[in-house]
Amino acid sequence: MDRQEIIEKTELFVKQILNKDSTGHDWWHIHRVRNLAKRIAREEGADIFIVELAALLHDIGDYKFFQGDEETGAVKVREWLSSLEIPPLFIDKIVEITSKISFMHTLPAKGERSSKKNFPIPTLSKELMAVTDADRLDAMGAIGIARAFTYGGFFNRPIYDPAIKPSKSITKEEYKITEAPSINHFYEKLLKLKDMMHTKLGRKMAKRRHRFLNLFLKQFFKEWKGKM
Numbered sequence: 001m002d003r004q005e006i007i008e009k010t011e012l013f014v015k016q017i018l019n020k021d022s023t024g025h026d027w028w029h030i031h032r033v034r035n036l037a038k039r040i041a042r043e044e045g046a047d048i049f050i051v052e053l054a055a056l057l058h059d060i061g062d063y064k065f066f067q068g069d070e071e072t073g074a075v076k077v078r079e080w081l082s083s084l085e086i087p088p089l090f091i092d093k094i095v096e097i098t099s100k101i102s103f104m105h106t107l108p109a110k111g112e113r114s115s116k117k118n119f120p121i122p123t124l125s126k127e128l129m130a131v132t133d134a135d136r137l138d139a140m141g142a143i144g145i146a147r148a149f150t151y152g153g154f155f156n157r158p159i160y161d162p163a164i165k166p167s168k169s170i171t172k173e174e175y176k177i178t179e180a181p182s183i184n185h186f187y188e189k190l191l192k193l194k195d196m197m198h199t200k201l202g203r204k205m206a207k208r209r210h211r212f213l214n215l216f217l218k219q220f221f222k223e224w225k226g227k228m
């Protein structure tokens with residue numbers, strides 16, 4: 001099987017799985033992340049084949065698919081890759097990316113808050129950096145806003161409720177179970193992403209998308225107060 005065939009087969013596999021899902025993990029998110037990740041990968045000199053496969057598979061392994069279980073996802077990704085003719089070293093690299101990509105993993109666990117400096121961020125592979133930045137960029141800007149309210153709508157969350165304050169220092173456990181209004185998600189995740197980019201292009205694009213998030217929030221609150 002050549003590389004093109006592996007990519008095409010994986011694309012079909014992913015489409016099949018995501019077609020059954022409506023929690024905000026849609027194929028077009030994967031499509032955008034794949035293209036953006038490849039663009040970043042080219043600038044960074046990362047391995048495009050690994051990046052493309054990891055981008056395609058990055059949400060298949062999402063814990064949200066498995067009632068919060070974080071292990072099953074990695075097993076699914078490994079199972080799929082093992083059914084193709086891919087060297088084990090490549091498989092390990094791809095599984096590493098799909099397992100580490102989640103924003104949630106960057107949050108402190110309960111009680112860990114003050115000891116962050118004792119846990120230095122490990123060096124990431126160029127491939128992991130490219131896919132992670134691309135995934136995070138897709139949660140920012142106009143698209144990120146559309147996705148946040150789609151997610152909120154699906155889970156019956158209100159748009160905004162002034163009585164429920166966002167928790168900027170949300171822990172991993174709280175993040176997993178929060179039922180807060182969608183606007184809170186901007187403060188709990190989206191506005192933090194700009195400073196979490198790993199690559200030069202990621203940082204550049206994040207800056208512009210971040211600006212748009214702020215512009216949106218400014219207008220939103222003006223309208224909320226009836227000032228505009």
Ligand code: ADP
Pocket residue numbers: 024025059062102103135136138139144147148149151152178180181182185189
């Ligand atoms: P990704 O696939 O980008 O890692 P997630 O799977 O965490 O993102 O979520 C899918 C989309 O829904 C993202 O754009 C994310 O910002 C948004 N989202 C996740 N949790 C919430 C929430 N509690 N409220 C509103 N939007 C959310």
Ligand code: NI
Pocket residue numbers: 029033058059135
């Ligand atoms: Ni994603």
